[in-house]
Amino acid sequence: MNARLGDRSGFDAVQARAYFNHASMSPPSRAVRAAVLETIDSYAALGAGAWMHWSERRALLRDRLARLIGARHADEVVLVPNTSYGVIDIATAIDWQSGDRIITWAGEFPTNVTPWQRAADRFGLELEFLPAPCVPTDGAPLDLEPLARALRRGARLVAASAVQFQTGLRMPLEAIGALCAAHGALFFVDGIQAVGAVPIDVDAARIDFLACGGHKWLMGVEGTGFLYVRSARTAALRPLVAGWLSHEDGAAFLFGARDELRYDRHLRGTAQVFDVGVTSSTGFAALDAATASLEALGPAVIHSHVQPILDALERGLTAEGFRSVRAADPELRSCILSAIPPADLDLADCARGLSDRGIAVATPDGHLRFSPHWPNDLAQVDLALDALREWISMVRR
Template identity: 35%
Template sequence: MMHAATHEALRAEFPVLASSVYLNNNSMGATPRGVKAVLDRHYHLLETWRDEAYEQLWADWHLYADELARFLGAPPGSVVTDSNLSTLLGRLCTCFDYRGERRRLVTTDREFPAVPFVLRGFARYGAELVVVPSDGARVDEERLCAAIDERTLLVCVSHAGFATGALLDLAPVVRRARAVGALVAVDAYQSVGVVPVDVGALGVDFLLGGAHKWLCGSLESGFLYVRPELLPSLRPAATGWIAGEDPFRFEPATAWAKGARRLASGTPAVLPSQISRVGLALLAEVGMEAIRARSLELTARVIARADEAGVVVVTPREAARRGGVVVLSFPGDAEVARRLTARGFVCSYRGALRVGPHVYNTLEEVDRFMDALLEERRRASW
């Protein structure tokens, strides 16, 4: 666990904590104060623009991708960033041929809406979408594995559910996919930064996520990890000049880049990468073991307080089955979420009230939040 002085120093890096009880990190992570210096430097760069600046921007973009790779337990050159997860997932799906027997895309009914929307679009090219129904708050791994067969090209599932906070046990899914020759893509947007993720240990082929939630980064920064052995076989159709082997020759590309950059598009979004490096560095310094321990402590307190008050907890209770958010449901919860946020007890609502504490939050903040929630719940029931 973190020393108290170290924790206070970490809290000081996030100004929003001084003005609110901020438990909305599953929706938008708190922004570190170091981001202001990044924005000031970028404005000065634009104000005094010279084309030589491209060299540093290009280096910074690659540096962030490799820092992300290290955070994920992946080698340099295996991560690429772009504006969002949907863009990267769509580009990844253009790498495959859907005209043969192996053309099924297997997913679940618990995915963030972007995922089935993107996958369904490839039906026009011959893909067959298979949606596995969930079992209450969580996906049943046995049912999911049963849907993966020799006709499956890609399994695309969330590590942590956005609506319930439930964690999927990826190990049996990866084993089943390997056994039948299918690939596995994991949406880790709701887990990276609050749940330890080691892509090598997980054995996944692709992992997608973004910076603006638990990684406390920019809204415009999605990322994609590709298992290095697969890179030579991936030839995206939806691409751009930065994906070429040597883009700065400014000639027609004849080959893709050797690393994950082959899944880039056009001119990269460099400012989001620079912004996102600030939060990533802070979390990397704390370490995922400490982050996970603090998260489980805080979410356990939310669950205990909810149980005491008779509030329905949608999120699985077992530590190994929950990510970083606790989802609560009760009559009037949408109005309560709105009232809480107006009072400075910041949470979110997606069909139920979501509470997402992070490593910089405290048990005292959780208790104050739950006190306010129960007070507003009583008002909503009048």
């Protein structure tokens, strides 16, 4: 598929007149659906004979994912089933010392909380929640003083989302990473609301670990994702979650040689140690097809394409009495626009009213959330705002 900004012709099955819900899930494109079919057909024809081809294709996918986040080497990227598994892999692999402190923020999606809570419980750690980041709507930078104060008290790891799922605040990862580095803390990032549509550079932001699911901004399907592990960090990890493919040459006993079936092989010394068993060929073929378009367009170009769409939505929502929670500083903006409805409008009813009129949005944590991606265009904003005005005049009548 030749991806063109604002062209949704490759998404011909989408029923919504304006699909503004990529922060929840992207509808698979025709290319993604074809990739799934191609994979399953090749297994139908060849059975196990298809495996090697798709395994090699997954290695190329890891190359591309590494490029998308500025990682130096594909060995730093492992394919996992979702963001959660990436967090769990790391939360259970760090050589925690009792009393180690983990810092995160209130308002994080639970994916980036539950595994740290479990690790705290199991390894005797302290999990500190900073107050939810207050989105600066006046152009000020994000206040990182609470983080700096917490780091001065000592911390082993800081866990942040690259983009906050409910407000769309793009976290200043480079500033946070610099603070972590200055205080000797590891930096973990949940990248699912950013990677693909918001530029991320793991080196510039000194990110040690990044987990990301495939079904949102990467435009793949559920059950796919990846985990980045900075190569300098792998030697210190003690993976608790490991499986037969976590070993060096773990599959060697399957290719004809005798006496290769052993249980004493070393665990792999790269992120690949978290590749624990056979994985979803169809799902990762889908992710491969989806990310080919993303790479061709480029996250920075996609991010710029989306901003005028969000500007127009924000103007229209504000005129109807909604309060936008979008940051004023362009550096703190993602591809999400969230707004709080006026007191007389019910949020769930509003989303239903929009959905009935063919406009797909979401309602996380009290916000009406719009999340356009590269196939959206400005004409769809008019459809959405017309639908909103029509619904409002109906409920206020």
